Amino acid sequence: MISGKKIVITGGAGFIGSNLVDSLAGSNEVTVIDNMHTGSKNNIKKHLESGRVTLIDKDVKDIGNIGVDPDYIFHLGMYSSSPMYKDDNYKVSGIVDGAISLFKFASKKGSKVILASSSSVYNGNEPPYKEEMQLKVTDFYTEARIYVERLAELYSRMEGLSVTAIRFFSVYxxxxxxxxxxxxxxxxxxxxxxxxxxxxxxxxxxxxRDFVYVGDIVSALEKAAGIKGEYDVFNAGTGKxxxxxxxxxxxxxxxxxxxxxxxxxxxxxxxxxxxRADISKAERVLGFKAEYTLxxxxxxxxxxxxxxxx
Ligand SMILES: NC(=O)c1ccc[n+]([C@@H]2O[C@H](COP(=O)([O-])OP(=O)(O)OC[C@H]3O[C@@H](n4cnc5c(N)ncnc54)[C@H](O)[C@@H]3O)[C@@H](O)[C@H]2O)c1
Missing domain, CATH: 3.90.25.10 (UDP-galactose 4-epimerase, domain 1)
Structure with a gap:
């Protein structure tokens, strides 16, 4: 349970981000940064109306200019589907630019970063997918996500940034x-x-598919916020x-x-x-286990x- 903190959620007007806003808005000061590509104000309407959440309609790249000083940054604000990157390959460099802006900003502010990654990074491997598997070159979307994970690890080593990545499976x-x-x-x-x-x-x-309910992903993200220290990565699926x-x-x-x-x-x-996720590491280290049956x-x-x- 996170309370009394300043929190930035990139992509907070989107699907998973807005479910996270629902969970955190009541007891924290939440700022959403979303360029509204697939996001919608409607997803966070009640929080905007109550004044509990501030929406900044900007690209993640602008995170350094929005005047916030967060304890936690949940980074979900990235184009969320493989065909988007196939149609426009420059989306790869776009999310890398966004990640660099965000990691630099978080390193300066001392914010904890929780990074949304994807089970797609395992494409080409045989399930169950384990965090230590060697990742293959398969498509533009996964290249972008692998690159952002590696940058997270680099900022952790070079700048002491505390960042935890979560590889979501098929979230609904x-x-x-x-x-x-x-x-x-x-x-x-x-x-x-x-x-x-x-x-x-x-x-x-x-x-x-390893289908995982969004409520379980919100819980994995919140558990990841409690991890201190250097970069690590966890699967968030059901294991079935x-x-x-x-x-x-x-x-x-x-x-x-x-x-x-x-x-x-x-x-x-x-x-x-x-x-299919191997969930043993997430269970052991994060204490995460999906609660929702299909x-x-x-x-x-x-x-x-x-x-x-x-
Ligand atoms: N839904 C899944 O099954 C799944 C699986 C694996 C990973 N993910 C990742 O989780 C994150 C959230 O996905 P989602 O399913 O909620 O999708 P979504 O499209 O609803 O959420 C992404 C949000 O980020 C915003 N956004 C995109 N690019 C941005 C940018 N450059 N600057 C600011 N905002 C930006 C969009 O407008 C949207 O609101 C994404 O990074 C996605 O790739 C999702």
Whole structure:
């Protein structure tokens, strides 16, 4: 439980960031920096109205000019999906620039940094994914995330910055509306069913994902804030994976509808068939263990997205 602190959350108007704002806003002074690329004011509306949260509509690169002196900086403000980087390769250098500005600023202020990273960095490896695995060259998004992790470690060694990176697996939950086509498959399937359409699955549906509910990611981020000292990195997944077909069956049961997915024989180059976290290090060092079963997380989403036809 973090309280009475000054906190900056980059990407705090986005999906995961705004769930973190929900958890921290009541007992801390929270400043959100978000360039509103996929973020939405709506995600943090109640906190803005109550004056508990300040929103700075700027790029992370401007973090040095916003007049805050934070105890903690949660860095989630980076373009969040692989196709964005494939379409515009310069997004790679953009997030590296942002990270350098943020690490320099945090080193000067003595702020603790908690860095959002991704299970995508393991692409090309066989699950279960372990933190010490050798990372491969697979796509632009993962290169950007690997580079930012390495810079974090460099600032830790050179400048004494305390930074902890968390590799999120497949995160789903409330507040994904403004991510639109980049939202998690679970969320996109709920929207499709709400529209009366069949969810589209690329391939035969036997590919697997380690789906992790956003509430668990918020808890991993808060636990990471308690880590002192040099750079370290942790997985945040459940350690279990489900096929897309199994996920659709759970959705059908929970929504009480018969779902017939449309199977499309088209997969992206470097398509990832299976993901699953090894969570032993996160359990041992962070004390993190996902609390939400897939059924429970899905029920929360169905309730939240009820009637939304996005
Ligand atoms: N959702 C997942 O399954 C998942 C998995 C692995 C990693 N991540 C990472 O977690 C972080 C949050 O992702 P999310 O799912 O909440 O997506 P999101 O797109 O909702 O959140 C990203 C937020 O950052 C903002 N942003 C992007 N670039 C920025 C910049 N240069 N300056 C300021 N703000 C910027 C966006 O407007 C958005 O509000 C991202 O870094 C993402 O890559 C997410």
């Amino acid at each position: 939950g409330p507040h994904e509306e403004s991510k639109k086509q980049y939202a998690n498959l679970i969320t996109q399937f709920i929207w499709a069913i709400n529209r009366g359409e069949a969810p589209v699955i690329y391939g035969d549906g036997r590919q697997t 994976s489900y096929t897309l077909n199994e996920m659709v069956s759970i959705l059908g049961r929970e929504m009480d509808v018969e779902i017939k997915p449309e199977y499309v024989d088209k997969k992206a180059k470097n398509y990832v068939e299976h993901t 059924e429970k997380g899905i029920r929360n989403c169905i309730e939240y997205y009820k009637g939304m036809k996005i």
